[in-house]
Amino acid sequence: MSLFLFPFLFSFLVDAQLLSLSQMYGSLQSPNFPEPYPRETQLRWNVSVPDGFHIKLYFSHFDLEPSYLCEYDYVKVEAEGEVLALFCGREETDTEAVPAQQLITSPRNSLSVFFSSDFSNEERYSGFMAHYSAVDVDECSDRSDEDLLCDHFCHNYIGGYYCSCRYGYLLHSDNRTCRVECSDGVFRERSGVLSSVDFPSPYPKSSECLYRIEVEPGFRLRLRFDPLFDVEDHPDVRCPYDHVKIEAGSSEFGPFCGNRSPGEIQTDSNVVTVSFHSDNSGENLGWRITYTATGSQCLVPEIPPNALLNPVQSEYSFKDHILFSCAPGYRLLKDGEYLDHYQMDCRSDGSWSSSPPHCQKTD
Incomplete structure (x- = not known):
């Protein structure tokens, strides 16, 4: 095999190579580093670390053929289809495309580094040396208030996070929502007040609440909703998310949702059940009911x-x-x-x- 064909064969083999790196840290370098890299070469490194981590990448040495917009030889860093960086040139020339001390961070737990060289080099270029490491993601502080991971408290640890709830709340099976047990007890007084938990602050998510009012036979219960009424609703479908329902004997009232108070409800029963359902989203303020028992005349x-x-x-x-x-x-x-x-x-x-x-x- 002639010397003329050998570089071509070598570049063909390198062009077909795909490297996967999955350690918590490591390094990668151009072929033959620190000797000049071959022509007509394409090489890709796919770097991945466990969930709960990002990847930080930097170059300790960089020496590639300079070109306008990196048309000839270049290194491209990508993540999730987005180009994070495109580099070419020599460090001593102080071109804008040189990585210098730039630190590149992946948005998730993976990134790829793609190296490409064209068919010729006017000079000898030694290539590059890059290093990567996994860095812990602080899930609790890296999100906005509108995108909270946890209802109440978020606790970060290396590689992940966990949620906890305020006293009196229980962690839902989704491990992020805080719910309450709100179906205990019976209201037996002839008048009283019941409301969604924490009213008028936002009520708990993913909860099923059941309130029972039971007075002596001969009395009829009258319910009056507070004017402040705020339960998550839908513009096209009636109460598909959160709702209040009332059962009194054979009569049913509701479901109620939205921001318009149902006002006063007169029942013909001495036993009333108020049920409240909330899903896993929303920050609505809830409701309050004042009830009184009126006897037969x-x-x-x-x-x-x-x-x-x-x-x-x-x-x-x-x-x-x-x-x-x-x-x-x-x-x-x-x-x-x-x-x-x-x-x-x-x-x-x-x-x-x-x-x-x-x-x-x-x-």
């Missing part, structure tokens, strides 16, 4: 002659009591018995516990 009783009634009201409801007494000179008579006063109770079915007594004149 009893008709205002007929007051017998010479009788006195306490208290005197325009309407009476379940559990209300009234006392009968008589004017001076009269005594209460009920079922053949004289009394100082007599009590009647408004019952759950809207009837009084008995009929009113009579007032009989005394001697």
Whole structure:
């Protein structure tokens, strides 16, 4: 084989070569370094490190044929289809295409270095020597507030990160969202307030909350939503993300979402279930409900002659009591018995516990 053909064969072999580097650090160099590199050569190094790391690359020596826009010989650094750097020339000529002390950082955990030489070199050029190393990514600080990895707290470690939540919250199975357990207990008082967790601050994501209000039979529950109502919605689909639903006996109300308060809801039941669903996104402020129990109405009783009634009201409801007494000179008579006063109770079915007594004149 002639000497004339040998360089051509060598360049063909180098042109077909693809090198993969996967250590945490290493170096790469032009063919024959520090001797002059061959002509008509193309060589690519694919460098990759584990997830959670970036790659930093720098050149400790650089000596390639200079050319306008690096048309002849060059080194190109790429990552994810983007050209990070294009170098050519000699360091002593102080051209803009020389890497000098420039440090190149990959956006992810891989990059490639591509070396190309053309068919001729006017002088002898020694090529290049480059070094790379894996550097830890601080996932917790490398993101904006709009792209947070963790709902509450983010903790970085070498090669990765983990999330934790404030006291009272639980980490969701996605290991980044903080949810709450919010389905315990029953509201039994005749009036009260319930709301989304942390209202009016943003409510937790990925949570299923169930609130039950249960008062004595004979009462009907009335719910009033706070005017400040902010639950994630969708412009085209009704409440596909977050929503509030209300069940009262056989009646259902909702789902409710958006920023318009549902206002007041009067139910015919003494038991109400309020359910709230939130997905894994959004920063909405939530909702609050004030509830009251109103009893069945009893008709205002007929007051017998010479009788006195306490208290005197325009309407009476379940559990209300009234006392009968008589004017001076009269005594209460009920079922053949004289009394100082007599009590009647408004019952759950809207009837009084008995009929009113009579007032009989005394001697």
